[in-house]
Amino acid sequence: MNKGKILWIDDEIEMLRPHLILLKEKGYEVETSSNGEDGIELMKSHHFDLVFLDETMVGLTGLETLPILKQIDPAAAVVMVTKNEAESLMEDAIGKSIDDYLTKPVNPAQILLTCKKFLEEDRIRQETFITNYLQNFNQISHKILMQRTWDDWIEIYTQLVDWTIELDRLKNTGLDQTLQDQWKSANLEFSKFVEDNYLDWLTDLHEEGNPLLSPHIATKYLEPALKKGNPVFFIVVDCMRYDQWLTMKDLLNPYYSIKTDFYSSILPTATPFSRNAIFAGLYPLQIKQYYPQWWNVDSNTEDHKQNAYERELQESWLERKRIKLKSKLNFIKIFDTEFGKKVERELKDYLDSHLTTLVINAVDMIAHSRSDYAILKEIAPNESAYRTLTKSWFNHSSLLSMLKKIAEKGNATVIITTDHGSVRCMKGVQVLGDKETSTNLRYKFGKNVKTEAKHAMMVKNLEDIRIPKMGISVSNFIAKDDAYFVYPTDYHYYLNKYKDSFQHGGISLEEMIIPISILEPR
Numbered sequence: 352m353n354k355g356k357i358l359w360i361d362d363e364i365e366m367l368r369p370h371l372i373l374l375k376e377k378g379y380e381v382e383t384s385s386n387g388e389d390g391i392e393l394m395k396s397h398h399f400d401l402v403f404l405d406e407t408m409v410g411l412t413g414l415e416t417l418p419i420l421k422q423i424d425p426a427a428a429v430v431m432v433t434k435n436e437a438e439s440l441m442e443d444a445i446g447k448s449i450d451d452y453l454t455k456p457v458n459p460a461q462i463l464l465t466c467k468k469f470l471e472e473d474r475i476r477q478e479t480f481i482t483n484y485l486q487n488f489n490q491i492s493h494k495i496l497m498q499r500t501w502d503d504w505i506e507i508y509t510q511l512v513d514w515t516i517e518l519d520r521l522k523n524t525g526l527d528q529t530l531q532d533q534w535k536s537a538n539l540e541f542s543k544f545v546e547d548n549y550l551d552w553l554t555d556l557h558e559e560g561n562p563l564l565s566p567h568i569a570t571k572y573l574e575p576a577l578k579k580g581n582p583v584f585f586i587v588v589d590c591m592r593y594d595q596w597l598t599m600k601d602l603l604n605p606y607y608s609i610k611t612d613f614y615s616s617i618l619p620t621a622t623p624f625s626r627n628a629i630f631a632g633l634y635p636l637q638i639k640q641y642y643p644q645w646w647n648v649d650s651n652t653e654d655h656k657q658n659a660y661e662r663e664l665q666e667s668w669l670e671r672k673r674i675k676l677k678s679k680l681n682f683i684k685i686f687d688t689e690f691g692k693k694v695e696r697e698l699k700d701y702l703d704s705h706l707t708t709l710v711i712n713a714v715d716m717i718a719h720s721r722s723d724y725a726i727l728k729e730i731a732p733n734e735s736a737y738r739t740l741t742k743s744w745f746n747h748s749s750l751l752s753m754l755k756k757i758a759e760k761g762n763a764t765v766i767i768t769t770d771h772g773s774v775r776c777m778k779g780v781q782v783l784g785d786k787e788t789s790t791n792l793r794y795k796f797g798k799n800v801k802t803e804a805k806h807a808m809m810v811k812n813l814e815d816i817r818i819p820k821m822g823i824s825v826s827n828f829i830a831k832d833d834a835y836f837v838y839p840t841d842y843h844y845y846l847n848k849y850k851d852s853f854q855h856g857g858i859s860l861e862e863m864i865i866p867i868s869i870l871e872p873r
Contacts, residue, residue, distance in 0.1 A: 354378040355470035356398065360390035360416065361405035361432065373459050379466060387411030387419075394423045401469050403453075403462075406433030406440065414440075417447045428469040432457060477521045484514055484526060488533070495537050499544060501562040505613050507537055508860045512594045519735045535832070538774075542831035542858045546808045549618065553634075553817055562615035565628040565770065566637075568867055569668055571614075572766055576869075577674055577706060582763035584701075585708045586750075587629065589622060590715035590855060591741075592772035594734075596866045598742035602751060606758035607765070607870040618808075618816055618829055619794040620771035620855050620862040622715070623648040623657035629770055630708075631664035632671070634817030642667060649821045665708060681707040686716075691749035698753050702760050711750055714741060718773050722852040734775060737853065758872040765870035774859040776835040779846040780806045783839065787822055792835040792849055793856030800826035806834040808858060830857035 357379050361367060364383045374381050382397070384390035386408055394402075402420060406413035413431055420429055428450040433440070441452060450469070453461055467475065487510070494507050511534060518530060552561045563571055576583045591599075593613075600609060616625045617634065624635050627648070631638050639646040645660035645667075662682040669676065681701050685691045694709075701707045717740060721727040731737045745751055757763050776792065780803055788797030795802070796813065807828035813820050830836060835854055837845045855862050 353380050355380070355400040355466070357381045357401045357403065357466070357470075358384065358390060358393055358397075358399040359403040360384045360387060360408070360413075361403070362386060362408040363405070370457070370459060370462050374462065374466065377463065377466070379470070387413070387416035390416060391419050391423070394420055394427070398424060399427050401466065402427055402429045403432050404429055406431055406435060414443055414447065417449060421448055430465055430469075473521070477524055480517055480521055481524055481526065484530075488529070491533065492536070495533075495540050499540075500560045501615070502560065504541060504544065504860070505864060508864045509593070511537060511860075512597070515734070516594060516597060516738070519738065538832045538859050541860050541863075542808070545618075545858050545863065546831070549808075550815060552615070562613075564615050565617045565625045566631065566633050568614050568629060568768065569632050569665075570672070572612075572768075572867060572869065574672055574674065576764045576766060577676070579764070580677070580705075582703055582760075583706050584757060584763055584765045585706065586711065586765065586767045587626065587709070588711045588714055588750075588767065588769050589626070590718050590771060590773050591769035591866075592861050593864065593866045594738055594861075595714060595741040596767075596769075596868070598738050599745045599751075600868070602742070602746060603754060603870065605873075606755055607872055609868050609870050611866050611868040614768075614865050614867055616771040616863050616865050618858065618863075619791070619818075620857060621791060621794070622770055624818065626658055626710075626770035627661065627664060629768075630661045630668065632668040633664075636814055636817040636819050638664065639819040646819065648819075661710065662708075669706075677705040678703075683708065684710040684712070685749070686712045688749070695749040695752050695756075698756055702757065702763070709750075709753075713744055713748065713750075714769075717741065717744065718853040718855075722849060728851070737775075754870075761872045763872070766867065767870060768867035769865055771855050772859075772861045772863070772865065773853040773855045774833055774857065774861045776852055776854045777833045777850060778806070778835070779837045779850060780830070780834045781839060781842065782828070782836040784826075789821065791856045792837075792854050793830040793862075794828065795836055796821050796827045798823045798825050800828055802828050802836065807831055807836075832859060 354377070357374060359367065359371065359381060362385050364385050371381050371383065382393060384393055387410055404413045404416060413433065417429060420427065430451040430453060431449050432453045432455060434455045451465060453465065491507060491510060494503060514530060518524065518526065552564060555561060573583070573585055603609065617628055627638060628634060633641065635648070642664065645663050647659060648657045662680070665682060666680060669680070681704050683694055685694060721731060731740045754765065757765060782795055782800065782802040784795055784797045784800040788795050788800055807830050810816055810827040810829065813827055834857070835849055837849070
């Protein structure tokens with residue numbers, strides 16, 4: 352099997368005959384040239400996957416030959432081989448886009464390793480992935496089906512995310528459908544697990560093995576950070592899943608040491624409930640009881656008004672905890688690019704503040720806009736592309752720029768989390784309900800709501816899940832797995848409109864298992 356085509360340019364090529372013989376024995380096709388000029392002519396008439404290029408040659412030097420080779424075939428990897436170890440030479444080579452650098456004398460192992468790196472890395476990684484995944488497939492499947500704890504589900508979820516992201520980097524493994532089926536199985540079992548245990552989590556918070564929930568993360572993470580006295584930035588990125596966080600974290604690793612834990616979003620996994628709960632440090636039912644003037648969530652309230660009092664709720668939490676800030680609370684919601692740039696320009700005013708809270712809406716907007724704009728579904732047709740889109744946004748966002756500046760200052764703790772994730776909805780489920788029924792696609796609260804029980808968790812009394820009653824809500828359902836609710840009226844239109852859309856409000860691994868990360872500047 353031909354493992355790749357190699358061009359070796361060196362004015363002492365005859366002395367490298369043992370290396371050339373070894374490469375041919377290992378399955379590589381090798382051509383040679385004793386000078387840069389002839390090497391350039393070979394490149395013009397043939398495609399080579401890898402070029403070994405001597406730096407010191409009569410006529411054109413390696414550094415002079417390099418940019419010409421790159422111009423002829425930018426896809427070819429070029430490795431400089433030289434006796435000269437001068438730092439300036441290395442920098443010149445890097446500046447001219449060298450792919451790697453070897454110093455003479457080179458041994459066969461070095462050459463073979465370089466060839467494998469540039470010509471066989473994808474194949475080796477793919478084979479290793481397939482082997483490792485198949486070895487772990489039965490283990491994960493067994494964990495999914497056995498009696499589990501919350502920590503077991505975190506392990507299952509993070510493993511599935513890791514496998515999925517690794518699969519993004521590989522092509523043609525043949526495992527895409529197998530992994531999708533395993534996700535499906537995991538979410539079906541996780542939904543049963545939540546249905547069986549959720550009420551116990553609410554009543555036995557401190558029971559060993561139960562998850563931390565939305566109302567308690569500020570006490571667990573924000574309070575200790577504030578008590579240290581240094582500046583704290585508390586950042587909530589609406590609708591950010593763990594896999595999306597990992598793509599963002601890659602860009603932050605050069606600037607921060609990052610520790611990630613997990614908590615569970617409350618149900619429904621929707622912003623009016625889960626994000627209010629985070630800032631208030633209370634369940635929605637408690638917010639309405641203690642602060643009725645700040646609870647504005649019902650089926651008739653416009654979405655943007657349902658979280659209108661988050662600053663006041665966070666201030667009430669600080670007061671109850673008897674935390675006296677050294678400076679006034681900065682509470683900032685960023686809903687659009689221009690305002691984000693404005694906050695970035697003013698960041699110097701916040702760098703020494705005791706607490707700055709940022710709410711970032713961009714990821715949630717991406718999720719919702721994908722359903723409404725065909726171009727976004729074209730750009731992000733699947734989960735992999737959805738992650739890439741998130742990373743692209745973050746890479747060019749005011750949020751990343753602000754985080755870099757915070758890291759430069761060096762004295763602040765950053766806490767990044769989200770209120771809930773989202774799940775890719777593929778299964779439309781018919782639901783009946785009157786005009787007072789809540790409109791969310793993943794939960795329906797109302798008087799006469801009816802749907803198939805196997806696709807949803809029924810909640811007879813909303814107060815049982817610490818949610819205030821909304822009018823006469825007798826029949827309440829929260830969607831499980833990847834189901835979304837569709838009314839009989841114009842059923843097929845809405846079935847197609849929302850199929851393959853990212854939604855939240857229901858029960859799934861992606862919506863409920865939430866990352867929370869502590870970032871300390873390096």
